[in-house]
Amino acid sequence: MAEPADEGRAERFERYLDALLTDGRPSPDDVADTNEAEMARLAAELSAATAPDPPGATTPDPAFVDQLRLLIRQADQGVANVQVPLPVRRRGQVAEPSARYGRMSLTRRELLGAALGAAAGLAVGAAGLAGVRELLEGDGWSDADLVAGEGKWVAVAAVHELPEGEVVRFSTPAFDGFVVNDAGEVRALSASCTHLGCQLQYRPAWRDLRCPCHGASFNLRGWLANGRNRWQQDGPYRGDAEAYPVELPPLARPKVKLANGQILVWTASI
Amino acid sequence: MADPDARPADERGRFEEIYDVHVVPIYRFIHARVGNRPDAEDLTAQVFMRAVEQLDTTRQPGQIASWLYRVSQNAIADYWRAFYRLPVIGTDYVAPGWEPQAAISRERSDEQAAADRATTARVKALLAQLPQRYAEVLELRFLHRLSVAETADRMGISHGNAKILQYRALRKAALLGETDG
Numbered sequence: 001m002a003e004p005a006d007e008g009r010a011e012r013f014e015r016y017l018d019a020l021l022t023d024g025r026p027s028p029d030d031v032a033d034t035n036e037a038e039m040a041r042l043a044a045e046l047s048a049a050t051a052p053d054p055p056g057a058t059t060p061d062p063a064f065v066d067q068l069r070l071l072i073r074q075a076d077q078g079v080a081n082v083q084v085p086l087p088v089r090r091r092g093q094v095a096e097p098s099a100r101y102g103r104m105s106l107t108r109r110e111l112l113g114a115a116l117g118a119a120a121g122l123a124v125g126a127a128g129l130a131g132v133r134e135l136l137e138g139d140g141w142s143d144a145d146l147v148a149g150e151g152k153w154v155a156v157a158a159v160h161e162l163p164e165g166e167v168v169r170f171s172t173p174a175f176d177g178f179v180v181n182d183a184g185e186v187r188a189l190s191a192s193c194t195h196l197g198c199q200l201q202y203r204p205a206w207r208d209l210r211c212p213c214h215g216a217s218f219n220l221r222g223w224l225a226n227g228r229n230r231w232q233q234d235g236p237y238r239g240d241a242e243a244y245p246v247e248l249p250p251l252a253r254p255k256v257k258l259a260n261g262q263i264l265v266w267t268a269s270i
Numbered sequence: 271m272a273d274p275d276a277r278p279a280d281e282r283g284r285f286e287e288i289y290d291v292h293v294v295p296i297y298r299f300i301h302a303r304v305g306n307r308p309d310a311e312d313l314t315a316q317v318f319m320r321a322v323e324q325l326d327t328t329r330q331p332g333q334i335a336s337w338l339y340r341v342s343q344n345a346i347a348d349y350w351r352a353f354y355r356l357p358v359i360g361t362d363y364v365a366p367g368w369e370p371q372a373a374i375s376r377e378r379s380d381e382q383a384a385a386d387r388a389t390t391a392r393v394k395a396l397l398a399q400l401p402q403r404y405a406e407v408l409e410l411r412f413l414h415r416l417s418v419a420e421t422a423d424r425m426g427i428s429h430g431n432a433k434i435l436q437y438r439a440l441r442k443a444a445l446l447g448e449t450d451g
Contacts, residue, residue: 007430010437014418017436021415025308038444039437041350043412044305046396046443049389050412060297064311068318072289075322223323229344233324247316247348250323 009036016040020047075250153257153264162186162263167202167220175254175267178202178209180220188265189222190252200251206238209251216244222251284327289318292338299339302389303346313345399446404439411436 009032016030020043031040156170162181169178169191176191176199189209191200198213208217208225217237219225226237226244237243255266296317301310317338325337393413397405403425410421422432 006434006437010433011430013437013440014433017411018418020306021411023307025306035441035444037350039440041303042444043440045303046393046408046412047305048302049393050415052415060294060301060311060314061307064314065293065297068293068315069286069289071315072318072322073286075319229320247320249319 013039017043020044074253151266152269153259154267155262156188156265157263159258159261159263167204169202170265172265172267174270175265177254177265179256179263179265182220186256186258186263187221188254188256189218189220190254192252193218194224194248194251195246214244215240216248218251222253224248224250285322285325288321288325288327288334292335293318296338296342299342300346304349309349313342313349316345317342396443396446400439400442403435404442407432407435408439408443 012030012032013036016026018024019026019030026040026044031037154172156172156177157168157179162168162179164181164184167178167180170176178189178191178200180187180189191209192198193200193211193213193216195211195216196213198211200209200211200218202208203210206217208219210217215226216224217226217240224230224244224247226240227247228243228245229247231237231243257264257266293314297310297314300313300317301307304310304313320341321338325334327334329337397408400408406425407421410416410424411418416424418432418436419429421436422429425432425435427435
C-alpha cells in the first residue's frame, strides 16, 4: 500500500505525533508544508481533546501556575522600583556631590571602565518562547528567587550620578546592567538582550536599550519596544523600517535600593 | 520623562486576582489548540506577561476576559503561523463552552464538563466521517494512546504501514475539517 512519496513523510510526521502524544514539545521541523501543518493542527486539537488524565481535561501543572504567579507578581508590583525622590540635575551641569549623600565609592569613569573591561554578565538565554521558560525557571529576577546568603547588595553608582532622566551602565562580577532614573523612579535592568544575550547599548536620543545583534529595542521599563504587537498597537517604532519579528521576554530587573548615597543592586554572589 | 506604560500605584496587586481567576481557563483554551504542555505553558506565560504590561485592570471583568481571550487567540494564531506557516484561523474556531462568558464564571466546573462532553462528541463525529481503517488507527493512537508499534500489532499491519495509515488518516481528516469550516 505504500507509495514511496508517503513513506518518508509518514516516517517524519510520526516524530511530530510521538512528541505530541507523549506530552513533549513537537518540532516544527517535522512538518514539511502547509498541508502537513493543517494535519499537525488537527492532531494537536485531537490530542488535547483526548488527553487521558483526566479524560478530555487539560489542567495546567500547579508548579507552573505558581511560578508564573510569582513572575507576574514581580512584574506587576515592580519590585525593582524605588519610589524615593532623587536630586534633580539638568543635563550638562557638573555634578556637585553633596555631603548628605555620603562618600562615593565609584565614579562614573570607574564604572564605565569596569563595564568595558568586564566579561559578559548574566545572559538570559534562548530565543522567543524558550526565553519565557528560562525566566520562569529563575535567573535572578529578584531576591525572592534566591536562598538567603546566595545574593548580596553591590554598589553600582552614586546617587548624584543618576539625576532624573539619566542612565548609567554598570558591571558586577555576576551581572551587567543599567540603572535608570525614570522620572524619579530608579530601576535596574539587565544589559543582556533576552534573545541571544548580546549586550544592549543605551541610546540617549531614543531613550531605549538597543541590541547590536538583531535590533531589538527595550524601553526603560525593560519591555520590548519595537516588537510586532507594539507596532500593531502604537504604530511603527521611531527610526525602524520594520518591526522586530519575534516577541521577547522583558529584561531581568534586579532589585535596587539606596543607601549612604549609593545605588545598590541585588546580585548573585559569585 | 514619564513612561506611557507606567500604571498608577493603586492598580498594583489587582493583577494577581485577575491572574488567579483566569490562568486555568486561559491555559485550557490554549492547550486545546496547541495540544502539548510545553507550548501551552509558554503561550500562557506570554499572554499574562503581556497583560501585566498592557491590560487596563480597571476595565469591567467581561472586558478583561475578552481582552485575555483575544490576546490568546492572537498568540495561538502567531504560533501556527510562525512555526507552521499557516494562515490565521477565524474566531468560529472557538469551541462551545470556551467563550469568555464561560471563563469569567467562578462556578465553572459544570460548564467545563459540558465543554468536555462537546469536545468528545466532536471527536466522535470526526472519526465517524472517516473510512473505518482511518478511524481505527486514530482511535488507537489518540484515544487509547497506543504507540505506533502497539497500534500496528493490534491492526495486524507492519509498523511502516501503521505510520502511513495514520498519516493518510490525518490528511483525510484535515480535509474534512476544511470542508466543514
